Amino acid sequence: MSVPRAPERQWVPLDDRGLAYGDGLFETVLVRDGQPLLWDQHMTRLARGCQVLGFPLPSRDELDRLPGQAGPGLRILKLILTRGSGGRGYLPPASSLPRLRWQVMAFSPQPLRWRDGVRVRHCRLRLGIQPLLAGLKHLNRLENVLARAEWSDPDLADGVLCNSDGWLVESTCMNLFWQREGRLETPLLDDCGVAGTLRAELLAHLAVSEVKATPDVLAGAEAVWLVNSVQGVWPLARLDDAEGGSLATWPIGRAHRHFQAVAHDLLGYPVGFAE
Amino acid sequence: MSVPRAPERQWVPLDDRGLAYGDGLFETVLVRDGQPLLWDQHMTRLARGCQVLGFPLPSRDELDRLPGQAGPGLRILKLILTRGSGGRGYLPPASSLPRLRWQVMAFSPQPLRWRDGVRVRHCRLRLGIQPLLAGLKHLNRLENVLARAEWSDPDLADGVLCNSDGWLVESTCMNLFWQREGRLETPLLDDCGVAGTLRAELLAHLAVSEVKATPDVLAGAEAVWLVNSVQGVWPLARLDDAEGGSLATWPIGRAHRHFQAVAHDLLGYPVGFAE
Structure with a gap:
């Protein structure tokens, strides 16, 4: 060219x-x-x-x-x-x-979010279902823009999105992982959502199941993370509903750190944090 | 500015x-x-x-x-x-x-399509549901691009689109109207689709019901039209399924012409065609 x-x-x-x-x-x-x-x-x-x-x-x-x-x-x-x-x-x-x-x-990452975890809310917007475009990082991102415009509180790091059938998909700009009964899971992205590159690499390095899950799974999980290839891994310290009510809180513990370390090693980010 | x-x-x-x-x-x-x-x-x-x-x-x-x-x-x-x-x-x-x-x-319109009607097919792609964006002419149009890329036969004027729940919405670049048991109907656009300006003007000028309808309604209709504010009104002469099989054909008759005349009058386009 x-x-x-x-x-x-x-x-x-x-x-x-x-x-x-x-x-x-x-x-x-x-x-x-x-x-x-x-x-x-x-x-x-x-x-x-x-x-x-x-x-x-x-x-x-x-x-x-x-x-x-x-x-x-x-x-x-x-x-x-x-x-x-x-x-x-x-x-x-x-x-x-x-x-x-x-x-x-x-670019500067946010080490405090790595260390202390983040507060995240559920979004009201539901992603439209379009299997043909699922996983791609295409330029049609108005849904992400509208979802991100749902809040302005800087203490809220991101918002969780479901699709129009009610299944968990991602957050506005990161992928979701959680641990349930000791097992790692992440939403199946065959209907919508962006299949992140760090997500792909984690699927290759860890035993993670891609699943259809409803949003209530998050509050019941032992640990939840938001990940992308730029920010690394943010553990969830608190999850709110779309009205700002708290649904769950998590102390950031050993399970969080292990997953984070695997991901951060792939990105050259720090892997150890004082508990 | x-x-x-x-x-x-x-x-x-x-x-x-x-x-x-x-x-x-x-x-x-x-x-x-x-x-x-x-x-x-x-x-x-x-x-x-x-x-x-x-x-x-x-x-x-x-x-x-x-x-x-x-x-x-x-x-x-x-x-x-x-x-x-x-x-x-x-x-x-x-x-x-x-x-x-x-x-x-x-711009030059296509008088032969006004006069003789057009052949249209069903698309395989289904539009994602996003009520927040429904009706708007926003810049996220990849679904329209992918739907339009489903065929290359120049004899096919356009493709009909349903949403992911199976309801009729529009064609890739026009709005749909039909006559059923003497009554005019058009898809309700509260879940997705572009609410065309000619569509809006026709709703103001004619007794048209906005309805939820399944695609089989088209083949059973007395007349079907594609309309937009640039091309005017194309009557449907033939409707194909997504594999090219014919589902219905229509002789272009008086019912077609009356609706077309109302729309074309709004655009300064011809209203009379030799039958």
């Missing part, structure tokens, strides 16, 4: 289908000193997205060059890949010329 | 939330010699969208100036209104500065 000139590198034209229809994908990659974390998982998800949406993935060489441009320290590489321009209305062009854009942002 | 300089007028920055999340709205307006058709309906839907998404509508003065820039003849004014840049991830900024962009395209 020819390198776009500034300002094109930071802009897309009005007829880009990513803007017009959300017809594209994105990845948000943690990069430490130019080395991407879970890069293969990000590329696997991006490739699957391209296959489902039906447009070509840029060459792996071209993609592999991006993280090195992030500079020293801890960074986020956000890449957006759209179907490009063209087509007639919703009809995609017979031959797409995808448009790849990226930006790099400084 | 200050008028953006070229090329900004035709571009959006990479951090625009319309691109990142589909966090915005659009309108596709038929304009004849600088005069917009159904302009009040378009502005009403846009205002409702802003209210639901929670960002301010540009001033009506600013919006009212756009159609006049479309030039002579029949044109499409496409306007895109996003929440703009900012916020933290999915969390919208406390105070949004929406970004308004527009483009004008030449």
Whole structure:
């Protein structure tokens, strides 16, 4: 691909289908000193997205060059890949010329959330069911935006989402895991939700069952975590209902730390916290 | 609002939330010699969208100036209104500065489809249920793109969509109306779908019931139409299942023409066709 000139590198034209229809994908990659974390998982998800949406993935060489441009320290590489321009209305062009854009942002994780856990609420919004798009990190994220707009209290770290049939899915920007009777579980994401890269890596490293579960499972769990490849693992210290009433609290204990350590080891994050 | 300089007028920055999340709205307006058709309906839907998404509508003065820039003849004014840049991830900024962009395209309707009717199929894709976004013309349109990609036969004018509960909703880019036992009906759009401006105007002009209906209603109807504010009214001449088998055919008759005439009168399109 020819390198776009500034300002094109930071802009897309009005007829880009990513803007017009959300017809594209994105990845948000943690990069430490130019080395991407879970890069293969990000590329696997991006490739699957391209296959489902039906447009070509840029060459792996071209993609592999991006993280090195992030500079020293801890960074986020956000890449957006759209179907490009063209087509007639919703009809995609017979031959797409995808448009790849990226930006790099400084990033600091939140060690207090790692250590002390977080307070999380249930969202009122329920995710629509769309098996064709389930798992993908596509650009249609209005549901996440509306769910995240349900609260402004900075003490609430995230909100838990169910789908329109009432099954647990994820939080607005993280995946959910819990331990029940000693066993690790996470929602099956065959109807909606984003299949996170850290989630995928944890499924490969630990004995975790992907299950259909109702939201009451969380309050009864021995431990609950929110995870993603950027923030790492936040143990749940408290779960609220959508009106702010407390449903459950958890002391952060050994079970929490073991799971967190496995995940943080994958991201190069701290694994030990004073109890 | 200050008028953006070229090329900004035709571009959006990479951090625009319309691109990142589909966090915005659009309108596709038929304009004849600088005069917009159904302009009040378009502005009403846009205002409702802003209210639901929670960002301010540009001033009506600013919006009212756009159609006049479309030039002579029949044109499409496409306007895109996003929440703009900012916020933290999915969390919208406390105070949004929406970004308004527009483009004008030449347009020719399809008189043969008005006269002879169209062949339409059922889509395999089922629309996800999201009452919060139902009716809005927001930028999350991947379902429409995937549904439209189900066929490439140019003889198929459009595809009919049901939601994940199996109720009729719309076609990929038009609203559905039908006549059953002499009465006009159209799907209730409280779960998903786009509430078209011509649909709204027809509901105001004709006795039409908004109903929950299963797809088999179409094959049994006396007449079926696809309508939108740009293409006008296409009567259904034939309906296929998702595999291409014919479910029903209709001779285009007087009932078709009466409904079409009411709609076309609203758009300044022809109302009489040789039978």
